[in-house]
Amino acid sequence: MVWTKGDGPGKRHNILMLHGWGGTNLSLAPLKEALGPAFNAITPDFPGYGENHSGPGPYTFERYRAFIRETVLKEGPDSFHLLGWSMGGAVAASYCLEGITPQPRSLILLDATPRFVCPEKNLGIGQHPAAVMKLERMIRENPETGLEDFISRIFKAGEEIPEENRTMIERHLKGVPFPPGKQALVESLKELARADLLAYEKRLGLPVLIIYGAIDKITPSGGQRLWTCLFENITEAPVSSAGHAPHLTRTGEVAGLVTDFLDSLE
Numbered sequence: 396m397v398w399t400k401g402d403g404p405g406k407r408h409n410i411l412m413l414h415g416w417g418g419t420n421l422s423l424a425p426l427k428e429a430l431g432p433a434f435n436a437i438t439p440d441f442p443g444y445g446e447n448h449s450g451p452g453p454y455t456f457e458r459y460r461a462f463i464r465e466t467v468l469k470e471g472p473d474s475f476h477l478l479g480w481s482m483g484g485a486v487a488a489s490y491c492l493e494g495i496t497p498q499p500r501s502l503i504l505l506d507a508t509p510r511f512v513c514p515e516k517n518l519g520i521g522q523h524p525a526a527v528m529k530l531e532r533m534i535r536e537n538p539e540t541g542l543e544d545f546i547s548r549i550f551k552a553g554e555e556i557p558e559e560n561r562t563m564i565e566r567h568l569k570g571v572p573f574p575p576g577k578q579a580l581v582e583s584l585k586e587l588a589r590a591d592l593l594a595y596e597k598r599l600g601l602p603v604l605i606i607y608g609a610i611d612k613i614t615p616s617g618g619q620r621l622w623t624c625l626f627e628n629i630t631e632a633p634v635s636s637a638g639h640a641p642h643l644t645r646t647g648e649v650a651g652l653v654t655d656f657l658d659s660l661e
Contacts, residue, residue, distance in 0.1 A: 408657045409472045411463070411499070412438045415481030415506075416587055417542050417580060419445030419570030423480065426642040429650035439466050441483075443579025445570050454582035456590060459486045464495055471497075476657060478503040480642065481614060482587050485511065492595045492625065501602040501660060502626075503653060506611055506639050508618035509592035509625060519617035527588045534581055538574040552610045552638030564643045593624055603629045604656040606649055608637035630656060 410430070412423045420438035427436050441459050442450030452458065463486070467475060477499035479487030484507020491502055513521030533541030546568050550556065556564065574580065603626040607619045616633065623629055632652045634641040642649045 407433055407661065409435045409475040410437075410503075410653075410657075411467065411471065411475055411477050412436060413463070413477075413479040413483030413487055414438070414440065414444070414570075415479075415483050416583055417545060417575065418480075418568060419575075421445070421570040422567050422640075423642070424567060425646045426650060426653075429646045430653065431650075433654065435472070437466070437470060441486075441579075441583070443583065444575045445572075448572060448575055448579070452578065452582060454579045455586045456486055456489055459583075460490045460493060460495055463487070463490050464497075467497055473497075475499055476501045476503065478505060478653070479507055480505040481507055481639070482511075482583065483507070485509065485587065485590055485592065488622075488625070489590070489592055489595075491599060491601055492592060492597065498601070501604070501657065503604045503606065503656070504619075504622065505642055505649070506607045506614050508614040509590075509621050510618060511590065511614065512588045513618075519615050520621070521615070521618050522613070524588070527584070531581060531584055531588075534577065534584065538577045538580055542569075542574045542580065548613060549639045552608065552612045554608070554610060554636060554638040554644060556644055560644070564640065567643055568640070593621060595625060598625055598627050600627050602656075602660055604632060604652070605629060606632045606634065606641065606652055608639055608641045608644075609633045609635050610637065611639045613639040632656075 414420055414422050420440050423438045427438055440447040442462055443454045477487045484504040510521050512524050512527055605619055605622055634645055637645050
């Protein structure tokens with residue numbers, strides 16, 4: 396995996412983009428393309444997923460943070476921005492909160508939350524523990540069926556998506572190979588379920604852009620607001636009438652938000 400170089404004049408932004416649970420770099424391909432020649436981008440697969448499906452575990456946030464560092468040191472430029480979707484966002488945020496070097500110039504969190512599972516019965520913040528336990532059980536029994544069920548939930552937020560677009564979106568969400576290995580799916584899901592980044596009890600001044608679907612049912616908008624407990628310099632950008640994957644359903648809009656944010660830092 397190497398950085399995709401922008402081929403236009405005035406290239407400015409180096410960005411490392413991280414996929415979500417159950418997905419691969421294919422889920423970020425439309426956004427990567429929409430960002431255009433002003434970006435040098437890389438979209439690696441976490442160990443256990445996609446092109447890196449044989450990558451060794453354990454498939455934990457600690458391992459994935461080490462993977463970010465390895466990727467940047469091996470492939471990256473001196474200065475970079477970090478973007479993560481869903482689980483990828485939680486891993487990216489924990490990388491910054493751990494103070495691992497090299498640190499990014501900014502952090503972009505796309506439908507990510509510091510607490511995926513809500514310990515209280517508040518579905519406006521996170522998932523109920525029983526729902527995640529059910530998903531884990533389904534993955535253990537049949538990874539393909541369980542992951543297809545999870546993907547179908549992305550479309551249940553009420554977002555209006557033309558049927559021809561839905562077919563394309565599902566293709567990007569499934570990735571290759573599909574499904575990823577059972578061990579990677581189960582271990583990373585358990586890690587996501589137990590993660591509570593609010594335990595860091597610190598606030599960083601790093602510039603952060605939060606993009607999320609306003610009707611997302613997987614990482615609800617209430618969970619997005621918890622990021623203010625961890626970061627001081629936040630720009631919030633809800634995408635109206637969008638669900639959990641606005642970078643696939645509203646690609647141009649999300650690309651514009653990312654571009655405007657990074658341009659504002661120059």
